[in-house]
Amino acid sequence: MQYQSQSVAKLYFIAAIGLFVGQILFGVIMGLQYVVGDFLFPEIPFNVARMVHTNLLIVWLLFGFMGAAYYMIPEEAETELYSPKLAILLFWVFLVAGALTILGYLLVPYATLAGITGNDLLPTMGREFLEQPTITKIGIVIVALGFLFNISMTVLKGRKTAISMVLLLGLWGLAIFFLFAFYNPDNLVLDKYYWWWVVHLWVEGVWELILGALLAFVLIKVTGVDREVIEKWLYVIIALTLITGIIG
Known part of the structure; x- marks a missing residue:
């Protein structure tokens, strides 16, 4: 690594790999449920396994994109990352929010999850690939804004390519x-x-x-x-x- 702040990317890459493994696991569960109809039922119904599977796909890709950006931008801009501490903070916020969301899918009926997360105030749940609770979506926006601020400030203070x-x-x-x-x-x-x-x-x-x-x-x-x-x-x-x- 040319710049010390590039090391924050490791956290994101490790999380992306872990989430990818989780996606594979739930993909295998769904495959087995096609063959053995009552496999892990009613603990993990097929619709819940599919929801977790597709959401893990989205989240591990986002972690991968963020980690790759944190690694690439310092080299392209020829300067240290604007705020490595902010990058680490956002990592843990995103990871904890994602983990709580997945646990919510697995442990709470979806209708109940919608009720306890304030979906009645701002209805956003129930659509394919966008099943996340409203509070999780708000968290994603906050993490994204912090991430974009960090990356944009790094580019602004360094070389533009x-x-x-x-x-x-x-x-x-x-x-x-x-x-x-x-x-x-x-x-x-x-x-x-x-x-x-x-x-x-x-x-x-x-x-x-x-x-x-x-x-x-x-x-x-x-x-x-x-x-x-x-x-x-x-x-x-x-x-x-x-x-x-x-x-x-």
């Missing part, structure tokens, strides 16, 4: 599009429309920007290809990603 700018665009887009998860209209058509802005444009839009920037960084480090060449292809990739993602 095309790779870091594309990464920032993807990370800010990720946070902004998630805000549509708080809008839950009664009309099913409108609901699916705004749900699409979160789910589809995460996977087919801003996540691709993040992955494109990370891939460009890795290729420069591994192959030694000239930065200008990589950055030109990065622009092509993100343009195709946004066009096909929005149209698709």
